[in-house]
Amino acid sequence: MENSVHQTASPPTPLCPSARCEPGAILLGVIQADGSVAMLAQKQRVDEFFVKLAHEGRTPEKRFRFADSCLKSGCQQWTGNRCGVIDRVLADNPDYVGAAELPACSIRSDCRWHQQIGAQACGVCPLIVTDLTEPVPPVCPA
Numbered sequence: 801m802e803n804s805v806h807q808t809a810s811p812p813t814p815l816c817p818s819a820r821c822e823p824g825a826i827l828l829g830v831i832q833a834d835g836s837v838a839m840l841a842q843k844q845r846v847d848e849f850f851v852k853l854a855h856e857g858r859t860p861e862k863r864f865r866f867a868d869s870c871l872k873s874g875c876q877q878w879t880g881n882r883c884g885v886i887d888r889v890l891a892d893n894p895d896y897v898g899a900a901e902l903p904a905c906s907i908r909s910d911c912r913w914h915q916q917i918g919a920q921a922c923g924v925c926p927l928i929v930t931d932l933t934e935p936v937p938p939v940c941p942a
């Protein structure tokens with residue numbers, strides 16, 4: 801008798817498009833001199849060597865954008881049922897109109913922000929820099 805139980809593959813975990821620079825993360829884009837993000841069309845994962853080099857100088861999250869599995873409740877941006885980052889950016893920029901065409905993107909089908917908001921998220925996405933903290937000045941010895 802034929803086995804009638806079919807295993808269905810669980811849907812892939814949505815990807816956070818503003819993740820940390822860690823081995824295995826996807827390099828999503830490169831931040832340009834004007835502060836916007838040049839999104840990469842091809843999916844490329846970074847390795848330990850890239851991560852080590854990228855941590856020399858300014859933090860990599862100021863110079864690149866990365867994507868990795870959405871941590872949901874493991875992330876302070878999770879509001880209970882969605883990511884708060886893209887909601888806040890759109891609320892802060894209600895009149896912003898992005899480019900007519902969606903930016904190139906290697907993760908669109910799995911992106912948490914795109915799943916939440918759709919194309920509107922992609923309009924503001926190239927303006928988002930993950931690490932906006934100021935560098936901490938060195939403490940002078942007394």
Ligand code: SF4
Binds near residue numbers: 817907911914925
């Ligand atoms: S918001 Fe749009 S452009 Fe940005 S990472 Fe997600 S799918 Fe790509």
